Amino acid sequence: xxxxxxxxxxxxxxxALILRNEHPEALILAGGSDILIKLHEGKLxxxxxxxxFGLDQLRGIxxxxxGSIIIRPLCSFTDVATHPLILEHIxxxxxxxxxxxxxxxxxxxxxGGNICNGxxxxxxxxxxxxxxxxLELTSVDGxxxxxxxxxxxxxxxxxxxQNEILTGIRISKESWxxxxxxxxxxxxRKAMDIATLGCSVNVRLSDDxxxxxxxxxxxxxxAPTPIRSVTAEASANGHALDDELLHMVGEGSLVDVMPRSSxxxxxxxxLHLVKELARRATIAAxxxxxxxxxx
Amino acid sequence: MARKLVSCTVNGTKRHYHIxxxxxxxxxxxNEEGLDSIKHGCDVGECGACTVLIDGKPFxxxxxxxxxxxxxxxxxxxxxxxxxxxxxxxxxxxxxxxAVQCGFCTPGFIMASIPIIESDKPASRDEIRRQxxxxxxxxxxxxxxxxxxxxxQKKRIAERKSSS
Numbered sequence: 001x002x003x004x005x006x007x008x009x010x011x012x013x014x015x016a017l018i019l020r021n022e023h024p025e026a027l028i029l030a031g032g033s034d035i036l037i038k039l040h041e042g043k044l045x046x047x048x049x050x051x052x053f054g055l056d057q058l059r060g061i062x063x064x065x066x067g068s069i070i071i072r073p074l075c076s077f078t079d080v081a082t083h084p085l086i087l088e089h090i091x092x093x094x095x096x097x098x099x100x101x102x103x104x105x106x107x108x109x110x111x112g113g114n115i116c117n118g119x120x121x122x123x124x125x126x127x128x129x130x131x132x133x134x135l136e137l138t139s140v141d142g143x144x145x146x147x148x149x150x151x152x153x154x155x156x157x158x159x160x161x162q163n164e165i166l167t168g169i170r171i172s173k174e175s176w177x178x179x180x181x182x183x184x185x186x187x188x189r190k191a192m193d194i195a196t197l198g199c200s201v202n203v204r205l206s207d208d209x210x211x212x213x214x215x216x217x218x219x220x221x222x223a224p225t226p227i228r229s230v231t232a233e234a235s236a237n238g239h240a241l242d243d244e245l246l247h248m249v250g251e252g253s254l255v256d257v258m259p260r261s262s263x264x265x266x267x268x269x270x271l272h273l274v275k276e277l278a279r280r281a282t283i284a285a286x287x288x289x290x291x292x293x294x295x
Numbered sequence: 296m297a298r299k300l301v302s303c304t305v306n307g308t309k310r311h312y313h314i315x316x317x318x319x320x321x322x323x324x325x326n327e328e329g330l331d332s333i334k335h336g337c338d339v340g341e342c343g344a345c346t347v348l349i350d351g352k353p354f355x356x357x358x359x360x361x362x363x364x365x366x367x368x369x370x371x372x373x374x375x376x377x378x379x380x381x382x383x384x385x386x387x388x389x390x391x392x393x394a395v396q397c398g399f400c401t402p403g404f405i406m407a408s409i410p411i412i413e414s415d416k417p418a419s420r421d422e423i424r425r426q427x428x429x430x431x432x433x434x435x436x437x438x439x440x441x442x443x444x445x446x447x448q449k450k451r452i453a454e455r456k457s458s459s
Contacts (some may be wrong), residue, residue, distance in 0.1 A: 001315065001317045001318060001319075001322060002317045002318075002319065002360075003317070004317060006297075007297065007316045007317075029360075032358055032359070032360065033340060033358060036319075036358040036359075036360070037339045037340055037358055040338045040339050040357070040358070041339060051360070051362075053360070053363055054363070054365075078352070101340075101429060102343065102427075102428040102429020102430070103352075103353050103407065103410075103426055103427075103428070103429050104340065104343060104346060104353050104354055104355045104407070104429040105340055105355070105429060107352050107353065107354055108340075108354055108355070108358065108359065190425075190428070191425065191428030191429070192341065192428060192429065
């Protein structure tokens with residue numbers, strides 16, 4: 001038995017929003033792979049829950065007429081990793097969430113839960129940041145669109161108002177078109193592990209594939225929240241595909257990150273990983289885009 | 296505490312349970328249905344000993360609310376047995392390969408392996424390992440388990456080819 005107090009059941013998104021408004025202290029229960037585990041560990045005893053797991057309106061991945069890809073928050077990691085739109089346009093996101101846990105966890109864990117938890121190690125977070133995703137946050141008062149870049153305040157703290165529910169994750173066509181990404185999760189085990197460090201890079205090359213047209217890079221576990229490195233991005237944009245680019249991406253990343261020592265790894269090792277994973281992910285993304293370093 | 300009626304299909308039979316909303320799926324299937332193949336190992340989604348198939352996909356039943364099973368079809372190891380032919384090929388393969396030692400993890404591994412052996416796409420040993428990465432075994436060292444799954448998968452693919 002889970003030791004929660006009241007389970008409020010929403011049958012529609014509207015009902016969920018009304019419940020959320022009436023019970024601001026209640027936690028939103030999506031796939032439960034964080035909340036139900038914490039309950040079994042005795043950490044959330046006596047909490048109230050709003051169950052939104054059954055809301056199929058919050059599932060699915062679609063393309064809008066303007067080419068934006070909308071991922072609904074209750075999509076499981078398996079849903080994301082196997083969806084044709086993701087495989088075709090943002091395969092790196094599928095590759096990233098495919099590295100979470102094991103099959104059972106990927107079948108239940110949701111992408112919305114992954115980012116609303118606000119932890120820096122969320123495997124979907126760095127790729128969504130690197131693709132400049134925006135979030136659709138809905139309350140009884142209406143819809144608020146927020147750049148995902150502004151969502152994380154600190155560890156476990158996100159800009160989700162007491163009466164809001166995440167109802168959509170949007171990646172604009174401008175972000176994914178002609179863009180190729182690569183994610184590296186550095187962990188101690190091949191499965192069922194949390195990232196020691198994660199790095200997601202995506203590039204859009206010039207037509208002749210000789211220079212970077214647009215470079216984006218984000219990290220997980222390199223700071224209290226998932227972060228993009230604007231310094232690395234600024235130094236890479238317009239740059240030729242050479243060793244200097246790789247050097248500047250690595251050094252630029254080091255300017256923006258602020259990792260800490262934890263039982264998983266020391267700060268020094270994480271800084272080393274930041275530079276090395278930035279380099280490796282950049283090379284891989286450029287190769288996927290049809291470019292070549294020193295080519 | 297609040298109770299709720301849950302209607303679902305368990306091992307091919309339509310069932311109804313009047314269940315405490317705080318129950319996990321593993322609580323419901325073990326306590327109401329006596330399906331003891333489902334093990335409460337870690338209770339936090341790490342070990343996979345409670346794995347069941349829900350609409351054909353593996354889930355940890357320890358971190359799944361019983362009420363979420365409404366309208367779903369659930370399969371456990373008990374549902375693999377055939378009255379006429381006895382235990383299933385994958386169970387026999389685990390026995391033959393020596394993939395069972397203490398046996399506690401075995402039902403979970405067998406359920407996690409069902410999507411592999413039912414797929415027409417041959418899985419490499421690495422892919423098999425990836426598919427059962429959510430299940431822990433502290434006895435066998437995994438090799439025999441991979442052997443059993445690999446062998447059953449090959450047998451099933453051959454059977455499907457010869458019957459089509």
